[in-house]
Amino acid sequence: MKINKQFLPISMADLKERNISELDFIIITGDAYIDHPSFGTAIIGRTLENQGFTVGIIAQPNWDNVDDFRRLGRPKYGFLVNSGNIDSMVNHYTTSKKKRHTDLYSPGGEMGHRPDRAVIVYCNRARQAFKNVPIIIGGIEASLRRFAHYDYWDNKVRRSLLIDAKADLLIYGMGEKTVIEMANLFKYGMTIDKMTSLRGTVYASKEIGELKDFIEVPSFEAVSIDKNTYAESYKLQSLEQDDIRGKTVVQKHNDRFVVQNPPQISLTQNEMDITYDLPYTRTYHPIYEAKGGIPAINEVEFSITSHRGCFGSCSFCALTFHQGRVIQNRSQNSIIDEAKLLTTLKNFKGYIHDIGGPTANFRHRACKIQEKVGVCKNKQCMYPEPCKNLIIDHTEYLDLLRKVRILPNIKKVFIRSGIRYDYLIFDKNTKFFEELCEHHISGQLKVAPEHISDKVLDQMGKSKKEVYDRFVKKYFEIDKKLDKNQFLVPYLMSSHPGSDLAESIKLSEYIKEMGYTPEQVQDFYPTPGSLSTTIYYTGINPFTKEKVYVPNEQKEKNMQRALLQFKNPENYNLVKEALIKAHREDLIGFDKKSLIPPRPLKISGNPKFSRSKNYKK
Known part of the structure; x- marks a missing residue:
């Protein structure tokens, strides 16, 4: 694992320095550019680079005109558009729909560097800047708005973001594997309109006659006028978000069909290691230094992502709709290597702030059954009480923490990403609980x-x-x-x-x-x-x-x-x-x-x- 000294290109000067005449892909994002594996733009950019594709970043473009969207020229294959690490409306407004005062993902924490409904605005400008260039949307804003959905800020049901943004393809979930497959299809000459079988994607079509074994949920028009129908539609969608048994889901929007292909196959441990071992600079781009940098880096700079997914399935959390219920974890060696790397950074004071994920103490799949047939369709792992098949075991996670906390130059390893107490309390072996209290709480x-x-x-x-x-x-x-x-x-x-x-x-x-x-x-x-x-x-x-x-x-x-x-x-x-x-x-x-x-x-x-x-x- 190495620190990269070079950011992905953000200007024509960068392209000239690298002798790049045309970029394969350009990522447009609502966040400032932070090249760290806690940020989707960085992960997707470095993943494509690792596959041999050239990638540029247009971060927080001025959306008043098209000039910023032409900053890096015309991409060979397409624009990849996201709103940033947070839905742009959540980023802008409190629960009482009042404007927030700070944006942790912008220079100096300033507000005003991205528009409301950023994905839609960016797609419109990109289309104006370059006609007929494929536009692929992704990230949290696109992923959670892939079907007709209730929008709290408009207080109405809105169409799929794929339709509203007039994009060519939507990538949902954690998109590394999907974006690699898509990029290679472009490389081999396939056009975007033919990419209708990629797992982890959503596309629009006039016809669905060729589809087999799919679930059709109530249409946008139907869920817009009847709340019972909306509820039924949500249920049907949510039951198909498993990478093993999930089926294609179709929802009609006027004269078109929004088609969600089955979820992408979960990353293997080796694939997770590759993703987090890529050479990131692990900081924000120096263009933001004058304004004091990007506040969002402070929370994650010395934290380590150990896994993805969550089988806790809290009703108010959309994580299972985005990352899924299946845990995907990194190897201990990969995590230990990252911990060693953190000790070499100039601002490191001896403290690892976190080793965890959406839930810190979920380091493995909920049960052996999931590995063969996927997650249960009509049953939760933790609610209303732990399933009899649930594997409640902190042994491997404790072993990892022990190995990291004895590394040279590490004074303390904290756990801040959240402990599921209702999982921990059912572990008959209390050793993890004891060492958590003794070593990992500030x-x-x-x-x-x-x-x-x-x-x-x-x-x-x-x-x-x-x-x-x-x-x-x-x-x-x-x-x-x-x-x-x-x-x-x-x-x-x-x-x-x-x-x-x-x-x-x-x-x-x-x-x-x-x-x-x-x-x-x-x-x-x-x-x-x-x-x-x-x-x-x-x-x-x-x-x-x-x-x-x-x-x-x-x-x-x-x-x-x-x-x-x-x-x-x-x-x-x-x-x-x-x-x-x-x-x-x-x-x-x-x-x-x-x-x-x-x-x-x-x-x-x-x-x-x-x-x-x-x-x-």
Whole structure:
């Protein structure tokens, strides 16, 4: 594993220096250019380069005209367009649809360097810049919008992004293998309109007579006018997102069919190693230095991705629709080599910030059955309780951590990408739990129970409250045994489907009981591709057919959020109004169980309240 000293070309001067007269592919992206394996643009660019193709980067082009889109000339094979590591609308707006103030993926954290619905805008400009050049879209924005989808910001159902962007092909999921196959087809002379059998892609067609063994889901027109139909469509789509048994999925849009080919075959461990062993510069391009660089690099610069995928399948997370439920991991040698490389970087202080993935302690497939027949179609691995076939074993992950933490020049290896407590607590071997607390926590462990109401947890697809309580008890037992003074930081979510004021108050009472005041609370954010978003829009759980209460009025959302931060004097009026509305005036008073006093307390000077980030038993 080596550090590259040369970025992919971003200008004509770079092309001249490299003696490149024409690029094979040009990547247009909504993020600033960071050549690090935590960023999709870098991975796809380096993957194509490794296959012998020439690749250029147009990062955050000025979309007011076509000039920036002509910056690197006409590509031989096509433009590859993405909005960046985050959906551009999520990047721009909070859950209350207010403009964000910072963009961690832009120079100096400035906003305004990419448009709303970036993929659509970029595709339009690229088409204007060069007629008849194939346009292929990918990344998170395209992947999660590949079918007709509910759009929270427009509050309506929008068409497949492939149709709206007028692109020629959409690559969904993690696209290394797909983009290599596509690039080689171009190389051998195939035109984009003939590329209709590539796994991991979506294309549009007037005819589907040649298709065999496919699932047709309700049309865009049908799901736009009927919420029950929308829910059914989502269910059918989600059941086919497995690389072994997934079928082709078709959805009609007016006079055309959007055709999703089966998911790309999961990367082997060797292929994962190759992807992360490619020669990245591992930093942002020096053109951003004048503005202080790109903030997004700070979180990942000294972190290591150990695997992809997640079999946790939380309803509010679209990861299973993008990366899938099957774990794809790197070898220990590849990860150890990267750890050694990090120790050579100039800013390294001896601390590896993370070795993990979407969920840190999922290092292998959920069960042996998945290897042969794929993931279960109508059954989850973790919910409502761990499947009897689930392999609960931290041995290999612990072995990896032990090897990394004894490397020369490494003082500490932290785990920050999230521990699934509802997996860890069922491991009969407590050695990993003990060493996690002893060696891999920076004073506090962050976990995500999200809620404590079983009614809400059922809609979230998460384990019941008693599982979290077991974990908390065990955590502090180990902490005491180690004579540590460490804390636990629970992530909590307000306004998720299924949560009414009564359930929010239950969570507030739990917060009161544990003596913890969360500084930050995540409001549920309805983003494309998640089960929870479908429930939010339709009021129906598509898998159980039950009607679900959805807090979609902003006033109630504000109340639910305020209830979780009831100690904040600024929230007093909202909390009191919520308690009265829910007929819980018993929680207004001065006794131990009360959330707020009968009237605002008079505080001289600046209001002060508990901003504790953690709690301790």
